[in-house]
Amino acid sequence: MRDVAVIGIGCTPFGEKWGSSFRDLFVQAGTMALEDAGVAGEEIGAMYVGNMSAGRFIEQEHVGALIADYAGLATAHIPSTRVEAACASGGLSFRQAFIAVASGLEEIVVAAGVEKMTDVGTGVSVDALAGAADREWEGFVGATFPGLYAMIATDYMNRYPLTREQLAQVAVKNHYNGARNPIAQFSQEITIETVLSSSLVADPLRLFDCSPITDGAAAVVLAPLERAREYTDTPVRVLASAQASDTIALHDRRDISTLDATVAAGKRAFEMAQLSPRDIDLVEVHDCFTIAEICAIEDLGFCRKGEAGRLTEEGVTALGGDLPVNTSGGLKACGHPVGATGIKQVCEVVQQLRGEAGRRQVDGARIGMTHNVGGTGATVAVHILGV
Amino acid sequence: MSSVARFWRKIPQRYNLVGTRCATCGRYFFPPRNLCPDCRRAGKIVEHRFAGTGTVVTYTVIRTASEQFEQMTPYVLAVVQLDEGPRFTAQLVCRPEEARIGLRVRPVFRRISADGESGVIHYGTKFAPGTP
Ligand SMILES: [Zn+2]
Numbered sequence: 001m002r003d004v005a006v007i008g009i010g011c012t013p014f015g016e017k018w019g020s021s022f023r024d025l026f027v028q029a030g031t032m033a034l035e036d037a038g039v040a041g042e043e044i045g046a047m048y049v050g051n052m053s054a055g056r057f058i059e060q061e062h063v064g065a066l067i068a069d070y071a072g073l074a075t076a077h078i079p080s081t082r083v084e085a086a087c088a089s090g091g092l093s094f095r096q097a098f099i100a101v102a103s104g105l106e107e108i109v110v111a112a113g114v115e116k117m118t119d120v121g122t123g124v125s126v127d128a129l130a131g132a133a134d135r136e137w138e139g140f141v142g143a144t145f146p147g148l149y150a151m152i153a154t155d156y157m158n159r160y161p162l163t164r165e166q167l168a169q170v171a172v173k174n175h176y177n178g179a180r181n182p183i184a185q186f187s188q189e190i191t192i193e194t195v196l197s198s199s200l201v202a203d204p205l206r207l208f209d210c211s212p213i214t215d216g217a218a219a220v221v222l223a224p225l226e227r228a229r230e231y232t233d234t235p236v237r238v239l240a241s242a243q244a245s246d247t248i249a250l251h252d253r254r255d256i257s258t259l260d261a262t263v264a265a266g267k268r269a270f271e272m273a274q275l276s277p278r279d280i281d282l283v284e285v286h287d288c289f290t291i292a293e294i295c296a297i298e299d300l301g302f303c304r305k306g307e308a309g310r311l312t313e314e315g316v317t318a319l320g321g322d323l324p325v326n327t328s329g330g331l332k333a334c335g336h337p338v339g340a341t342g343i344k345q346v347c348e349v350v351q352q353l354r355g356e357a358g359r360r361q362v363d364g365a366r367i368g369m370t371h372n373v374g375g376t377g378a379t380v381a382v383h384i385l386g387v
Numbered sequence: 388m389s390s391v392a393r394f395w396r397k398i399p400q401r402y403n404l405v406g407t408r409c410a411t412c413g414r415y416f417f418p419p420r421n422l423c424p425d426c427r428r429a430g431k432i433v434e435h436r437f438a439g440t441g442t443v444v445t446y447t448v449i450r451t452a453s454e455q456f457e458q459m460t461p462y463v464l465a466v467v468q469l470d471e472g473p474r475f476t477a478q479l480v481c482r483p484e485e486a487r488i489g490l491r492v493r494p495v496f497r498r499i500s501a502d503g504e505s506g507v508i509h510y511g512t513k514f515a516p517g518t519p
């Protein structure tokens with residue numbers, strides 16, 4: 001296996017993009033990534049695209065070929081593969097591209113992610129997202145996706161010292177970061193009161209505990225490390241790529257409040273990079289709901305179970321803290337176009353490691369981590385990047 | 388979105404809490420599994436009808452639902468652990484403020500959802516506080 005680097009990144013603004021189609025979004029992100037890398041289209045050996053549910057959201061399947069076609073690569077006949085793992089589709093797309101380059105099979109590979117979610121009404125999108133969990137035995141009885149994470153929150157708050165205010169602080173912090181990210185869906189800061197006065201979605205989670213419905217696309221270009229400097233002065237090395245699975249249904253988990261797939265993928269990633277949690281300068285975690293960020297910080301090994309609420313309250317995970325979490329604004333404030341999220345996390349870490357994150361820059365960041373979750377934890381992808 | 392065939396296939400399980408048991412290791416499964424994750428090919432799966440008494444492990448109150456469930460909101464959703472061991476997701480037939488972790492529950496036969504498009508009404512098992 002050979003070393004791999006990210007040599008280019010591109011991400012569309014996230015939000016309700018009424019004027020942009022599915023095709024517009026990924027062409028925009030892909031073009032930005034290729035320009036950033038200084039790579040010509042004909043140099044691309046393969047493409048992977050993370051996408052959860054184009055079939056439900058825009059009634060289009062076969063999006064691997066569609067993307068290669070509209071990227072102007074149909075006549076090059078390059079292999080283009082759609083990767084699906086619900087909200088972890090992007091993370092898995094990145095991992096597939098990493099494996100293709102690391103193995104020596106491919107040289108220049110694009111990993112992309114895209115989701116166009118706002119062409120359908122809320123009822124349809126809620127139902128489509130419920131397909132990330134067990135349709136037959138969770139969705140059928142009325143379990144919504146927020147409802148499943150709410151049941152994690154109920155269990156967690158019954159067992160560990162997490163206050164409703166600490167949970168709200170996760171959203172407050174992520175909106176603060178999002179307000180400093182030009183591509184974020186939400187640019188306004190909020191207060192704990194904003195969260196606590198928003199409407200209940202699934203007790204104890206309120207509207208501002210939940211990530212939004214978002215359109216967006218992101219793309220990155222990977223190359224062998226030994227060739228990276230032909231393209232860029234600031235290659236970012238992929239130090240680890242790990243993936244893990246767990247039961248599809250929340251009710252079958254060993255522990256409702258621990259995502260064992262996060263624990264497993266995190267351990268494998270630290271082993272592969274020969275690093276420990278202390279070495280990480282910043283981490284993008286999968287905060288589809290505020291409780292998910294609390295669980296992720298603990299399950300990745302940054303603190304013991306039950307401590308993340310206090311760390312959040314004390315500002316440890318804020319910009320300027322010891323472990324900045326979700327400097328992009330996270331899924332909560334930057335937005336969550338499900339298939340694109342895992343790639344956007346990589347874009348954010350690369351920006352930080354290059355020192356190009358502007359008002360949300362983590363000083364001296366050298367090692368960053370991404371954590372992307374599918375469903376309620378049935379798939380997890382963890383990557384570590386470094387300069 | 389749930390097709391008629393897809394629903395009818397699961398009627399014995401949904402109506403009567405029929406699951407499975409691994410005769411090799413004694414582990415119970417609901418929802419039913421045809422492969423024991425502990426014994427895999429060495430496992431011997433047999434049908435098992437559950438008594439249905441159990442305990443609430445965790446719960447929530449759903450306030451925003453998908454179209455099929457919109458008219459039922461707010462409703463209580465829970466992970467229930469049957470006395471034989473397996474856990475699964477079900478609605479509770481109780482007021483939101485009655486729901487709590489550790490609540491003892493018993494099965495009741497109820498309407499689960501109405502499929503707007505096809506007009507099909509789905510029935511199945513919900514759980515109510517108390518013992519039979
Ligand atoms: Zn067995």
